[in-house]
Amino acid sequence: MMNSQPNTIEELMQRANDMAGVTLGDVAMEHNTPVPANLKRDKGWIGQLIEMELGATAGSKPQQDFLHLGVELKTIPIDHNGRPIETTYVTVAPLTNIQGLTWEQSVVCHKLSQVLWIPVEGDRSIPVGERRIGSPVLWRPNANEAHALQQDWEEIMELITMGKVDKVTARHGEVLQLRPKAANSKALTESIAEDGTVKLSNPRGFYLKINFTHQILTNAFN
Template sequence: MKTKPIPPKDLQELMQRATDMAGLSLGQISQIHGIPVPENLKRDKGWVGQLIELELGATAGSKPEQDFLHLGVELKTIPIDRNGKPIETTYVTVAPLVDIQGLRWQDSLVYHKLQRVLWIPVEGERDIPIAQRRIGMPILWTPSEQEFAQIRQDWEEIMELIALGKVEQITARHGEVLQLRPKGANSRSVTTSIASDGQIKLTNPRGFYLKIPFTHGILARHFSR
């Protein structure tokens, strides 16, 4: 990504940019910025998200903070099928596997990132060429008390297992709405985690992801209004 994004000055400008983008294809957006469209997304998995970040002026990049920190908004592109259902789980943030004693929900990156989310749906069916995939209408979402309670419960249960040195036993089935999954360039990526005896051991990095039924509910409620 070549050009440097210009951050929106306020929430109104951010939403205006996101609304103006709706209906355009990824090819049209990439042309504006002089960026080539990859043939497939296997090697360029984050390409769509980076392109949308550039168009909207997100500045966080890979830093562990909200994409629009000055507005308190996290940006999430979400690939959807023809029926408007998300095609994959949504990555939230990397999971801490060491130095977690005393970490409270309110201080967690999951809590911080999900305070307010700008969802940008993008056509994700594999038979649609990447350049022709269109961008949908934006959704600005603030979790309800019930939604945040669901996420918190899953987060606390998963973090408790990590603290007990059971990270290897956590599967994608753990959690009602939030899950923990390996997160790394490949299986050779390693980081430190707590072992069952309290010592430190090596494991694959993990990330927190929102499950498809949960994000589908957010989209469905918004578009049925």
């Protein structure tokens, strides 16, 4: 059972702060949700559980989780040193009909304009139900972060526009990267070819690099 939407950012932050130090198992019990033995087949389980607790309604739509508050929700698994242990998925990358698309119009810019980060213990040696939720961080990109995000997005989108999507690797970008986004490599979608026609490629997603999200958490807790 999902909790109701919070009406204000203060109410959202109160709920998020109330979760700090609580285990995933405790939250799951409140919602009568079974805890998976591991996350191999339930990769999105933690995010969905936190969404239920906080009252997020967007699901997988290309909009912020709390659209009425202008806030995106991101759970972030961390190790015992507080460092993120994986990149953070932002959104699917558009591969066609992108002529004239600007950074300000992009889903990446929209989603990252304000993010509520919920750190969660991610050490695989801790049973899923015993992993604790950390203190929340409400973040807006500062001028340097916003510039770095825009620069990476524009460079990657330029390569996509030129039909070079298959040449973009995870090493492109300082803070933002483009990676295949599909359950398997057989999934295909339309993209621009180098001669301007349409070809088939694997779907791609934008992800935030670990060093970037680590810096966000470090800045917040220091």
